[in-house]
Amino acid sequence: KRGIEAGATMILIEEPDFFENSGYEDAYKTEWEDYYGTDWQAYDKSDAESRFMHAELKAHIMTKAMDYISTEVKKIDSSVEIILCSHSSSNYMWHRIAANNYDILALPGVDGMVLQAWTDTTSRQFSVQNKGGRHVFEYSWLEYSEGINYARKLGKRIYALNDPLADNEAIRDIAYNYYMENIMAQTINPYINAYEVVWPDRFLWSEGWYKSMQESVYQVLNDMAKNDVTFKGGSSGIGVVTGYNVVADDYDSNRASSIVTGLVCNLVASGVPVNVLTVESIQDAQYLEGIHTLILSYDHIKPTYSYNGYESADMKKKMPANDVIAQWVKDGGSLIYVGGANDNQGISSWWNTNGNDYDSPEAELFEQLGLSVSVKDLGFKYDVTLASQATSNYMKDYTISDIAEVGYRMTSYTINGGRVLYKVGGDNVISEKEVGEGHVILAGIEGSVYSSGGDDTYQLLENLVTRAMGVQDKQFCAPGYMYAKRGDWEIVKTFKNSYTMEPGLYFDVFSTREDFVDIKVYQNLTVAASSYGIYKKIEEKDDPYLVHANGTVKSVETTGNKTTAVIKNLCKSPTYDATYGISLWWTAGKDVKDVYMYYDDAKGTEITEQTHKLNWYVDDYGILHIIYNNVTTNDLSAVIEIQW
Numbered sequence: 143k144r145g146i147e148a149g150a151t152m153i154l155i156e157e158p159d160f161f162e163n164s165g166y167e168d169a170y171k172t173e174w175e176d177y178y179g180t181d182w183q184a185y186d187k188s189d190a191e192s193r194f195m196h197a198e199l200k201a202h203i204m205t206k207a208m209d210y211i212s213t214e215v216k217k218i219d220s221s222v223e224i225i226l227c228s229h230s231s232s233n234y235m236w237h238r239i240a241a242n243n244y245d246i247l248a249l250p251g252v253d254g255m256v257l258q259a260w261t262d263t264t265s266r267q268f269s270v271q272n273k274g275g276r277h278v279f280e281y282s283w284l285e286y287s288e289g290i291n292y293a294r295k296l297g298k299r300i301y302a303l304n305d306p307l308a309d310n311e312a313i314r315d316i317a318y319n320y321y322m323e324n325i326m327a328q329t330i331n332p333y334i335n336a337y338e339v340v341w342p343d344r345f346l347w348s349e350g351w352y353k354s355m356q357e358s359v360y361q362v363l364n365d366m367a368k369n370d371v372t373f374k375g376g377s378s379g380i381g382v383v384t385g386y387n388v389v390a391d392d393y394d395s396n397r398a399s400s401i402v403t404g405l406v407c408n409l410v411a412s413g414v415p416v417n418v419l420t421v422e423s424i425q426d427a428q429y430l431e432g433i434h435t436l437i438l439s440y441d442h443i444k445p446t447y448s449y450n451g452y453e454s455a456d457m458k459k460k461m462p463a464n465d466v467i468a469q470w471v472k473d474g475g476s477l478i479y480v481g482g483a484n485d486n487q488g489i490s491s492w493w494n495t496n497g498n499d500y501d502s503p504e505a506e507l508f509e510q511l512g513l514s515v516s517v518k519d520l521g522f523k524y525d526v527t528l529a530s531q532a533t534s535n536y537m538k539d540y541t542i543s544d545i546a547e548v549g550y551r552m553t554s555y556t557i558n559g560g561r562v563l564y565k566v567g568g569d570n571v572i573s574e575k576e577v578g579e580g581h582v583i584l585a586g587i588e589g590s591v592y593s594s595g596g597d598d599t600y601q602l603l604e605n606l607v608t609r610a611m612g613v614q615d616k617q618f619c620a621p622g623y624m625y626a627k628r629g630d631w632e633i634v635k636t637f638k639n640s641y642t643m644e645p646g647l648y649f650d651v652f653s654t655r656e657d658f659v660d661i662k663v664y665q666n667l668t669v670a671a672s673s674y675g676i677y678k679k680i681e682e683k684d685d686p687y688l689v690h691a692n693g694t695v696k697s698v699e700t701t702g703n704k705t706t707a708v709i710k711n712l713c714k715s716p717t718y719d720a721t722y723g724i725s726l727w728w729t730a731g732k733d734v735k736d737v738y739m740y741y742d743d744a745k746g747t748e749i750t751e752q753t754h755k756l757n758w759y760v761d762d763y764g765i766l767h768i769i770y771n772n773v774t775t776n777d778l779s780a781v782i783e784i785q786w
Contacts, residue, residue, distance in 0.1 A: 146222055152225060153224055162193070162238040229259065235399055240390075254300065259302075259303070262309050271600045285327075295426075299336055302328040302338070306356055331415070369628045374624070380437070404591065411637050425462060430467075444489065445464060476580060477581070480588070481587070514559075517553060524550065528566055532609075560573045571587060632676070663680070686766075707781070724767075755769075
């Protein structure tokens with residue numbers, strides 16, 4: 143209240159969540175008794191029922207707290223915005239944290255969200271298309287896409303945050319690589335158009351060259367947020383479902399994370415702009431508007447209960463995802479259901495209580511779809527052949543292998559009146575059938591197989607999507623790159639294929655390095671495969687002009703043979719390195735006689751004239767490069783004078 147009375151217009155609530163293995167306080171025990179109507183039970187990581195119950199209650203408590211706080215704030219001043227700051231459920235899965243971001247964002251008193259991803263969260267090692275290692279862009283896309291899709295139909299703003307500092311000291315010296323790919327995933331996603339600059343103490347620590355590159359990035363983000371975006375890449379309209387209670391999956395296994403990355407990141411790595419959705423977000427048909435193909439698995443998540451208001455007699459309500467998805471299919475959507483038998487199916491929830499007697503949530507979904515399905519648990523298998531039964535030439539055989547020799551859980555699905563697409567031995571593992579105006583594929587192999595199952599099994603997922611889209615007379619496209627244009631900025635991420643830009647001169651925002659404190663210029667640029675960059679085409683005008691500066695440009699004036707620019711960079715402090723001021727100028731063929739630099743205060747009074755390691759040169763393309771060490775400690779602007 144004091145903050146609001148002092149003039150605060152926005153309150154950001156930082157990570158309202160619970161670690162999964164907490165919950166021993168008396169207040170928590172009381173909440174348990176109120177919510178479940180039973181005596182409190184200690185958290186038991188070895189028991190699926192315990193994991194899911196604690197995750198659900200913890201998400202409920204934090205949602206209730208945010209509901210109360212936001213309601214009370216709006217009573218004081220309804221114009222004050224409440225912003226949720228959180229990570230994706232996919233990230234919280236790694237850290238064993240429970241938080242239902244969608245339910246919080248859907249609260250009437252919450253106005254938006256900062257979706258946080260940074261060098262640590264996106265530097266996890268996992269397999270994509272049978273290649274192990276760090277797949278930073280793909281995982282960044284997963285995180286940011288989940289965040290932006292929380293608000294698909296809520297009409298609330300999502301800000302993308304990226305942190306250049308790695309808490310993990312083992313990767314701190316190479317964190318700039320991950321930072322750049324995080325920025326790529328933000329800016330190339332056509333649905334993101336708002337950004338938060340990272341907290342100062344996470345930015346100021348950087349070395350001078352790294353800080354200088356980040357200053358360029360902040361200028362670019364500020365410009366991009368003002369412009370519309372066009373996107374080129376693979377097929378749009380494909381959704382993959384995850385959920386906040388993924389944190390409750392098998393505690394000692396990476397199976398859940400492998401399912402999430404297997405279903406999302408393999409497609410992203412082919413240039414497909416996957417929409418990462420959450421099961422708790424699927425509240426009505428409007429949420430799935432624009433999605434034509436949906437990939438769903440209940441192996442690692444469960445459609446349990448959602449928040450229903452802290453003053454409501456019924457504190458929770460059944461997640462309506464199955465109802466919504468079933469009707470969406472009947473209306474023309476294509477559903478690919480992945481997986482089947484899993485160790486979490488025995489937990490108590492709406493599908494097996496209060497008069498319901500379904501073996502699993504997917505069994506209830508299949509019934510709503512009108513499917514009569516014979517299901518058989520085949521256990522864990524590897525070194526087996528997935529034999530195609532389809533006539534389509536792209537539906538080839540695959541050999542399922544596993545380096546760890548643990549195997550992949552398989553389920554046999556035989557749909558009454560359906561078609562068999564793949565068999566393992568004599569068992570039907572992948573089958574399909576039309577439902578209403580739509581189409582269903584039941585793929586009875588856990589989703590992690592698409593990351594690391596050997597024999598290019600990631601292509602099997604693409605083939606299933608191809609088939610699902612084909613019945614809708616749509617063609618699946620996986621071009622091996624993504625491209626976006628925001629105003630004059632062109633963002634390119636390549637995977638298997640290169641991307642050729644239109645002829646002309648370009649500069650690359652990310653080209654500043656420790657051994658190259660400058661910005662590179664290219665002519666007739668082709669972005670090589672497995673590369674990326676944020677580029678701007680240099681317009682070849684008749685007169686000289688400022689192309690780019692990594693600081694805030696306050697003014698540019700030309701009088702006679704002199705051009706003067708006032709540029710504000712971050713000042714030096716006693717604790718942190720200075721930044722480098724970097725600017726590019728189109729010379730229009732004019733000769734540069736000399737370049738001067740000095741500092742000005744707000745009134746225009748000259749403080750001192752000195753070079754501060756001032757360096758300038760004109761390259762072979764007629765671009766003037768100006769670089770100087772910005773050592774002011776008085777928060778002053780640099781004045782650049784160019785004598786023509």
